[in-house]
Amino acid sequence: MSDEIKEYCGLFGIYKHPDAARMAYLGMFALQHRGEESAGIVASDGQVMTKHIGMGLVEEVFGEADLNRLKGHAAIGHTRYSTTGSSLIKNAQPLQVEYSRGPIAIAHNGNLINALLLRDELEARGSIFQTTIDSEVILHLLAAPEYAHFEEAIKDSLSKLRGAFSLVILREDELIGVRDPNGFRPLCIGTLGEATVLCSETCALDLLGAKFVREVEPGEVVIINRDGIRSLKPFPAVTPSHCIFEHVYFARPDSVIFGDSVHQVRQRLGRRLAREHPADADMVIPVPDSGNSAALGFSLESGIPFEFGFMRNHYVGRTFIQPKQQTRDFQARVKFNPVSAALKGKRVVVVDDSIVRGTTCKTRLKSIRDAGAIEIHMRVSCPPIMHPCFYGIDFPTKNELIARTHSLEDIRKFLEVDSLGFISMEGLLSAVTGPNTNYCTACYSGKYPLPFGPEADKYILERKFSGEAHPVKK
Amino acid sequence: MSDEIKEYCGLFGIYKHPDAARMAYLGMFALQHRGEESAGIVASDGQVMTKHIGMGLVEEVFGEADLNRLKGHAAIGHTRYSTTGSSLIKNAQPLQVEYSRGPIAIAHNGNLINALLLRDELEARGSIFQTTIDSEVILHLLAAPEYAHFEEAIKDSLSKLRGAFSLVILREDELIGVRDPNGFRPLCIGTLGEATVLCSETCALDLLGAKFVREVEPGEVVIINRDGIRSLKPFPAVTPSHCIFEHVYFARPDSVIFGDSVHQVRQRLGRRLAREHPADADMVIPVPDSGNSAALGFSLESGIPFEFGFMRNHYVGRTFIQPKQQTRDFQARVKFNPVSAALKGKRVVVVDDSIVRGTTCKTRLKSIRDAGAIEIHMRVSCPPIMHPCFYGIDFPTKNELIARTHSLEDIRKFLEVDSLGFISMEGLLSAVTGPNTNYCTACYSGKYPLPFGPEADKYILERKFSGEAHPVKK
Amino acid sequence: MSDEIKEYCGLFGIYKHPDAARMAYLGMFALQHRGEESAGIVASDGQVMTKHIGMGLVEEVFGEADLNRLKGHAAIGHTRYSTTGSSLIKNAQPLQVEYSRGPIAIAHNGNLINALLLRDELEARGSIFQTTIDSEVILHLLAAPEYAHFEEAIKDSLSKLRGAFSLVILREDELIGVRDPNGFRPLCIGTLGEATVLCSETCALDLLGAKFVREVEPGEVVIINRDGIRSLKPFPAVTPSHCIFEHVYFARPDSVIFGDSVHQVRQRLGRRLAREHPADADMVIPVPDSGNSAALGFSLESGIPFEFGFMRNHYVGRTFIQPKQQTRDFQARVKFNPVSAALKGKRVVVVDDSIVRGTTCKTRLKSIRDAGAIEIHMRVSCPPIMHPCFYGIDFPTKNELIARTHSLEDIRKFLEVDSLGFISMEGLLSAVTGPNTNYCTACYSGKYPLPFGPEADKYILERKFSGEAHPVKK
């Protein structure tokens, strides 16, 4: 029931395509699930850069005229839900500026844990800031006068960053892709005829009919220009820490990330869940669509028939007007209507990807019971979420995480279900093919892969838990 | 693959609710699948009627201010895709007029086959027409000066109509529901506290938390006012002819219509299909969402595992900008991306509700093969569509129906599949619980339940196949 | 200060022009002052009629795409401020319908005094009404089945109308212009190459570069089609009663109506005013723009220099947000700022076209005094308005007309001016060149040129003074 977590960011870049902006537009459609708040494209024809950014979905932000204006053979695009910086147009990405080396644009997925510290240092040096997004810090670092050339600038300035950062950067005639040393967030490389593509997930390649080449490696910088593609490794090697929650919830099932098919990982999670927490029931139903793959896995492993217990209403958008005196579970019901004919008198296993606050989950389960289900067995395809994420996922604050404040039995009672089972940490890690140590599981385990210095603590204190954007300076 | 057929009309009515318009708004959300072209509500406070109508989805047409302006305890609403009358705001419903008995509003689902004839008669009597929708004819008939009171007017004027007509009518302080003698289109009655609700499908009752009471019977007129609910039967009784295509495609799976759960009917169709056209395969996948229930039935009956082979992109709306030089199957791919990891090297049964033109189907199947499927067995949960519908479904014209112009083997070759199976007519009718004679199957069989007079032929000739709205008169 | 009176209606028609709708669009710009509430065009290519109507200014209602859709060589257009029928899109004109003779469209300037009576008769005959505008009554009359051909229909049905009606009517391949026997409202004929033009004022001809031919005569019907232009005189001849308020305020100064240049009539009014009510002052200033011509006349006659005492802010539109705690005269000041440098220490004659409620006038005069004027002599270029208009001008109700409720001296005190002079009735009539008896002066004199029957009284009672749109019928 992770739709309580708003998605965060999708990246796209393309070089050497006659209609680069339009390709970015299409690619961003496939990445729309990674950010519904704003969308932007910056294109370059080798000399002039053009930008179009707006609040809303890709389809709302871009019209024919906008795409026609975005001329050039290179472009980067960004879909966003903000994890830092408030929800304003000025914080929409890509960010585009001019500096001593000409125009440059950047788009960022992830979260820096030393952004405020770096910003303070930069302001002390005389920098002015027009946004509150991390990426502006990166641009100021890149623009520092001491570097002899761009490659030196990018190597040195990126070394100052701590946290999660997958980046696409556009120069006049060059596209750059960056993934932080830990490889928290995905970023992959594809080819579309002569063009090279960078994007957060392979589903964007599929839509374009592009061929998947490989993922950008953790700690790798790829520079794509007229001379081809070149790879730098400016960072000391560290053990990767891929965000496992990408597999659990964020990524699209038809994508391949961190070397695994998301759909298959989720199906394996469902199978494992069936073994860890079997249930005596008549049917397995998913919470659509995030629970679909795991529910299918649960059904296949347990032999309990899969059913569509919820009918999803695709028409409910962002401007839906609520009834004045709504019953408690109206909001849940308007999106998912239980199929009474299927549920009546049945013992039901409900599979979802995660439980965050628990409130939406509760109302959905209630609607199933009201529709006639006589037993409900809740199964969750990730362990209890108990810790905040500092690398780009916008979980609610600690006290709102039901698994942090309630025992398993209390959650079961709160949800009013007959049984409740979360997959174990071992189960979770058994579903991915990489070594267990290669994944970040901090939100379940509290084990953060990056050590906090005082700066990160400050950041955490001031930013994540106060809810404040930025303290006023004197 | 019936999304080539645009949906047609959803009806809603409510009486004796303090917030009638808002209830109509919510109910129309649940009926949005029955018409995405325009939406309208007329409300009455017992004296003054207020109307708001617009092109687009319910959510786009109505804002807070619009709903607040629609005051009163009674309201009717309409979502529409046009089957007669062109796609203009003036043809959006409900239609509201004033006449000798005061204000009246009407909304119509279905299609009259003698509308032009009636219109010619009315024009000869001096009537002027402001729209090209059937409903305006009904209002002119109701307004004829010869009737002593409204009940006589409604009985007599409705008797002149031929064709399919489920109606909701709003007077100053009265709500009327009508279903034609054949009961082509659904209409049901529910209660929400003190209020009485009329709506096309039960899913609208579910959303409101209203209780399903019964369907309006074929040939029944229900009059709902301060004195309660009263039932008239002004028509001679005939054998019903419920549109079986409502079960195949139109209605939502979570609705109950014509006495059956739509989801269960579709699942039975899938089971029957598995018996009629078994396949040796590794997985069964639906074309989402219309093929979901039947695919599940096929899987359950055959024992072949169900899989999610297509990932649906929910973000593709009506203003999506196509690529300039799009590959042939781009349009199909942007909506449904095949999940390569699941399909690679697999023998696949694909289940869909119907095949109309066949072109969209073909491109979708091709994308599955490109994703690695090694065998494709296409199964269709209704018989071949070979005849036009004159009762409200907007099929393409005869020559575009692939089943009319191609043999089964030719269709298979066209679709480039390894095998192809349509359910039989017997199979289709075995899935519903009513007597076989109670359903209209004209689109498959060519057996039209209503005899054509010259007027209907004229209508068919001039209107349905010419594509002309209305011949210019001298 | 007649901007308290909202303008009412502008008519345009054109026949035999390759780009008829675009010409209508341009012509309506020149007639925008006659109605800022809604605008509409109906075009015909000889067979198919197309309509576009919207709320707002011509420029807001029509875009390129709308004009391109309005195909054909004939078109009528309408700009409107409502005097009957409430301010809703359904009441915007032209009204377009189909009836036994095919499609027809109509646009109306003026007001029928027997509209309700006719409507009651029509409803009793079975007519249904979709709007509350007078024009719909006319169409129902035209559609009556008893007429052998259109010419008979138009002659007979127009004979049933009482009141003010300048009309433009569009048939498939025919344009008709009508002016009521009294000729209350203007309507003129021009030619633009091969095309014939009808419009409310000659300024629309000027804009198109069309040549003024003559006015449609009172009681004349002109029929323009492939055979040329034909004139009918279906009404018994009566003495005309041209609305003199058109000269005083409504019409544009650059127009010629009822045989006179509006600018010259107003200048003569100003000269006469100077003779009737001389003043010892340093300057004459107009209330812009309606007082400009008269003020100039006053200056020329009196020898007192003309000055621009008010600076008009052209940017204040309809969505201007008022300050929360506005001073009393803010609203007046935001539109007209007094030019202190010119006014300081001066004795000022202020000339305006009329005084209606008096409140706006008062605040404007106060702003002049605050700007330093030491004496203010108010001069008004029409007599005191004391009676309602039933022929199409939307004056406030009786009790709001300051001249009805206050003596001249009381008005002077209310306005806080040093002297006040209204032109006399003789003075008013001396400025136009037609015989005195040819003008309607009912708003000043109470002498209504059309006798009231009981139906008109009913109309007046129910409609004009109650403010009610239409009583609910049982």
Place this chain on the structure above:
Amino acid sequence: MSDEIKEYCGLFGIYKHPDAARMAYLGMFALQHRGEESAGIVASDGQVMTKHIGMGLVEEVFGEADLNRLKGHAAIGHTRYSTTGSSLIKNAQPLQVEYSRGPIAIAHNGNLINALLLRDELEARGSIFQTTIDSEVILHLLAAPEYAHFEEAIKDSLSKLRGAFSLVILREDELIGVRDPNGFRPLCIGTLGEATVLCSETCALDLLGAKFVREVEPGEVVIINRDGIRSLKPFPAVTPSHCIFEHVYFARPDSVIFGDSVHQVRQRLGRRLAREHPADADMVIPVPDSGNSAALGFSLESGIPFEFGFMRNHYVGRTFIQPKQQTRDFQARVKFNPVSAALKGKRVVVVDDSIVRGTTCKTRLKSIRDAGAIEIHMRVSCPPIMHPCFYGIDFPTKNELIARTHSLEDIRKFLEVDSLGFISMEGLLSAVTGPNTNYCTACYSGKYPLPFGPEADKYILERKFSGEAHPVKK
């Protein structure tokens, strides 16, 4: 006929008013003529700054919700037509950033002649630029780390600027007004109760009902905060060079700038023009509205009666659709229709403020002749414009200035008038009360008050005449 020159910028600032943003909104209405392209307000409540900016008129950019969001007791506002930086939302002002001293916002009227040079220096120091407006340079200068406190920063950084700059600056709890040493552009101080107001012209004070106190002096910096108002004079004193074109065209007639009433200056220009270039004619008519005051002066001095020869159509906005095959003078005619009745057979003096390209003037004069004028005597209330302005006025490039490329007689022939007279330079300067040396007349005389260094030449070369925004750097 200076409407070929797009206006440039209006400034507003207010401190210590409970509804500061709403006052800014109102003040900007009065300054709308100084920039119709974009509008913006930044407000501060002493801690948090809020910004709202948009393309379009003040009335279009701001709604109730926007104003309510702009909380605080201090605000600055800006209306703009761009003279540097292209016409994009990112270049709309005020510009607001954060730097080491907290948030700061700035709005600028005028043009720096060393902006590019300063920008190059700043980029070499590592600055990044997000806009192409001069104001961003000023902020970077202010943010330099070497200053001990804000007052030092403002003194030193402003000293580096060359060119025209009236500025309003907003800090968390401080409003600052700046006028460059030459005082090219106006800026004045007023009081509204306890609040202090800064604005470009006094007409904004009038609208608010504020009291005019004095102009900000050339070279003065006023700092307004809780401690009151403080004045700094950080620049060496120089002879002022007020832009005389403000009096000729830009400023509103009801304003007082540079110590003179604009209306009175223009009237004196008209009187002088009558003496320098008398004419034997029947009437004097202005090109509305910019020629009004001068035409009146010409009439008063010459005794030739003033007339309204043009009727201005107030409804022609920015989205007006042109006819497809427009006659050559349509565009002129749609805005100003000649009043034939007044002009027919008359000898006419036409007074306008200036002639720039001459094309619009020509078509307007032609329409007067077509309307029947038998002689046309063109009189212009400023000398021939022959040189570009580098201080903020967006004249066309040199070759488009008709007075630069044509002799007086050739211009007369081009305009097809019987006589043509421009006021002399002496005449121009005689109309203002300050010493002749206190005004910049460079556009007439070519005498630029600021010496050009190589940097300014570079600026002129690259920016003004190439039309390029900014050369691409490597």
